Amino acid sequence: MHLVESNRKKAAFLVSALNEVGVAPRVHARRIEDAYDAIGTPDIVTARALAPLPLLIELTEPWLTQGARALFHKGRDYRREVEESGNTWRFDLVEHEDKVDAAAIILEVSNPLRR
Template sequence: MKAVLERWPVSRETQDRLAAYAALVRTWQKHINLVAPSTVPTLWSRHIEDGLWLDEVAGPVQHWVDIGSGGGFPGLVLACFAAERAGHHVDLVEANAKKSAFLRTVIRELALPATVHCQRIEAAGPVLGRADAISARALASLDSLLGLVSPSIQPKTVCYFLKGRAHEGEVADATAHWHFDMVKHPSRTEAESVILEIGNCRPMAA
């Protein structure tokens, strides 16, 4: 925790929320699989840090939509920041009922400005349509992600997809089916990790 917060300084209030969130993850992890068990000891550097990085890259976003939220990374980390920003909100789309129950518990206990939508992404069009920005981590290939969100998002919506070592191949595959603008943000701590900032996405003409 200390090393991560030295790299990504946050307010005392945000730090307290993140610590409480991490404690809830560890408690619930005993009953449902929120993260890979081997990563629980490094929860801050393996999971929470990605959300801190994303907030720095994207800056304050009034309305985030996090898809395939799972245990809440990065969506609930973004919600911890949103709690200090008037009028900011995070929607989390997660189809698994048990994980959705966990997300709602964190939101309630930490008083976060966030809403959980327990549904498949394909059914969340109205939620996606309200997004200023969309986030996804460890969910699907870039080609698949663009297929999931592009029918519903507004032209102004920016997507931030956290990717690992396979991202170059995913980008190459996606360019066969999609036009989009992209900025690649490399990680400070993981040589092969990036955030792909995607805008102006539209399908390739048949």
């Protein structure tokens, strides 16, 4: 497991908290754009409250075009973000119900192609 957090204080907290519960992921204290080489190609990429969907697809494209899938937690306006993404990207999309918040959704994105 790899975690990417650009804020060094938050990254240090993640290391401390995860060590406390016995999980040992690799925490990368850098921006996602600077983490591609350090991580390789993951199976799954997740993000929550990071950016609008078009930018999330752009940021994760290096992994998604190598076969990774993305799971993005989105709120009420997700349909607008999906529509906006369609202006720049073609991609496969599966919508998963959010079990905690009925107004939210988990978007599974794969196979992006720039238009």
